[in-house]
Amino acid sequence: MSKFIVRGGNRLTGSVKVSGAKNSVLPIIAASLLAEEGESVIVDAPPLDDVMTISKVLESLGAGVTYHDDIIQVDARTISTCEAPYEWVRKMRASFLVMGPLLSRMGRTRISLPGGCAIGTRPIDQHLKGFEALGAEINLGQGYIEAKSNGRLRGAKIYLDVASVGATENIMMAASLAEGVTTIENAAKEPEIVDLANYLNSMGAVVRGAGTGVIRIEGVERLHGVKHHVIPDRIEAGTYMAAAAITGGDVFVEGAIADHLGPVIAKMEEMGVTIIPSDNGIRVISDKPLKAVDVKTLPYPGFPTDMQSQMMALLLRSEGTSVVTETVFENRFMHVEEFQHMNAEIKVEGRTAIVTGNARLVGAKVCATDLRAGAALILAGLVADGTTEVSGTHHIDRGYVHLAEKLSGLGADIWRVSLEDSLPEAAKEETAKAEPSRAASLKEEAPGRFQIQPSWV
Numbered sequence: 001m002s003k004f005i006v007r008g009g010n011r012l013t014g015s016v017k018v019s020g021a022k023n024s025v026l027p028i029i030a031a032s033l034l035a036e037e038g039e040s041v042i043v044d045a046p047p048l049d050d051v052m053t054i055s056k057v058l059e060s061l062g063a064g065v066t067y068h069d070d071i072i073q074v075d076a077r078t079i080s081t082c083e084a085p086y087e088w089v090r091k092m093r094a095s096f097l098v099m100g101p102l103l104s105r106m107g108r109t110r111i112s113l114p115g116g117c118a119i120g121t122r123p124i125d126q127h128l129k130g131f132e133a134l135g136a137e138i139n140l141g142q143g144y145i146e147a148k149s150n151g152r153l154r155g156a157k158i159y160l161d162v163a164s165v166g167a168t169e170n171i172m173m174a175a176s177l178a179e180g181v182t183t184i185e186n187a188a189k190e191p192e193i194v195d196l197a198n199y200l201n202s203m204g205a206v207v208r209g210a211g212t213g214v215i216r217i218e219g220v221e222r223l224h225g226v227k228h229h230v231i232p233d234r235i236e237a238g239t240y241m242a243a244a245a246i247t248g249g250d251v252f253v254e255g256a257i258a259d260h261l262g263p264v265i266a267k268m269e270e271m272g273v274t275i276i277p278s279d280n281g282i283r284v285i286s287d288k289p290l291k292a293v294d295v296k297t298l299p300y301p302g303f304p305t306d307m308q309s310q311m312m313a314l315l316l317r318s319e320g321t322s323v324v325t326e327t328v329f330e331n332r333f334m335h336v337e338e339f340q341h342m343n344a345e346i347k348v349e350g351r352t353a354i355v356t357g358n359a360r361l362v363g364a365k366v367c368a369t370d371l372r373a374g375a376a377l378i379l380a381g382l383v384a385d386g387t388t389e390v391s392g393t394h395h396i397d398r399g400y401v402h403l404a405e406k407l408s409g410l411g412a413d414i415w416r417v418s419l420e421d422s423l424p425e426a427a428k429e430e431t432a433k434a435e436p437s438r439a440a441s442l443k444e445e446a447p448g449r450f451q452i453q454p455s456w457v
């Protein structure tokens, strides 16, 4: 068990480097399953818990996976089963992305149903509709989904009822080895879709139109392993941009691609933040009071739902009242209650949250209910009076590499404590309440009891 401790009040300055995109690397690792020849080498793979989870899924299928210095190597020539176990699929929805590759390469697959999660029910009907259109027979039972095809999948025209990122990716991967041409209409347009298409194309696939609403895939007979560099994580970048903006800072977010962050940049500029994009990153200068703005999440190129909670933290510190509308997920306001523990005034009405600005945030014990909620609470902690303790760190570890270290590098007063079970209750209580100086001295007094959490590597 661990938590982040944040002491508010520091202005952030300096430079922070963005890691590879979680939402790119996960489908790309899944797509490596399609390589019947050669090894796949995925560079700039961030050492995230989600990356470990998908690697475990691949290993359970018989693939060889190694990780070293942000490089993942996958040998999928050795896959021996097409059944992905509950043990790993339950941990992360993106595990379901192995279904398309397995179905098209092996002609059959059985995968545990991915669970719903805090932010919404997250059905998979569009993935299954796509597989059926490609000729697969789908059966559901005992918590598993089975898909079978009689020979090769056959290309088809598929219209997605919602522009689902995961369904677009799963269908693109399945269609890459299908016979004939597949067209996905109302496809998702996210940069991660383009990254996956580039990866598939360098493996030998023929995918055209990624990044637009219509993607055309001409099936090929075989794909091979390649080396690929994952794009920088636009949501991690947006989170550090928000950290600079909320603290009145001046931060260079190295590696951030302005083209991928259009709506985030537009909203921050509307708030009065100066954004200077360059070839190798984005500089964010926040030297004026922030102005309230309204935000509505939408599929790309709209405002990303994965930045909604971080934006709400900023709006709490802006002048005026803002309206935040979440249209992508039906339950993505769980952070509101946690913000309220920090003295925030927010009223939720259905999919809309009315945020009262100029909040005097106070440090509190709060819980990350999902990945981005955790990031948003840390942002609020950076400007709160006193100390904020954010638990639920396993959510944050899914998507942020060395978050405390990166923020400390910019001057934030944040660190992570891990309480070993052996620590007496009284000491745990004391530490939980401790001021940083006290926690630091406890670290020295009891070496081994406190530690920076190791990453999975």
Ligand SMILES: CC(=O)N[C@H]1[C@@H](OP(=O)(O)OP(=O)(O)OC[C@H]2O[C@@H](n3ccc(=O)[nH]c3=O)[C@H](O)[C@@H]2O)O[C@H](CO)[C@@H](O)[C@@H]1O
Binding pocket: 022, 023, 024, 026, 093, 094, 120, 121, 122, 123, 124, 125, 126, 127, 128, 162, 163, 164, 165, 166, 167, 188, 192, 299, 305, 306, 328, 329, 330
């Ligand atoms: C690993 C990954 O890339 N995760 C991202 C991906 O998730 P993910 O791929 O799961 O998100 P989707 O784009 O599929 O979901 C968008 C909406 O479509 C609905 N839906 C989806 C599939 C389906 O078959 N039926 C259906 O109704 C969902 O419930 C949701 O309301 O895109 C989301 C939306 O940008 C991001 O928040 C996630 O960070």
Ligand SMILES: C=C(OP(=O)(O)O)C(=O)O
Binding pocket: 093, 094, 119, 306, 371, 372, 399
């Ligand atoms: C919702 C997210 O991810 P996932 O789809 O992996 O749950 C996210 O990255 O904010």
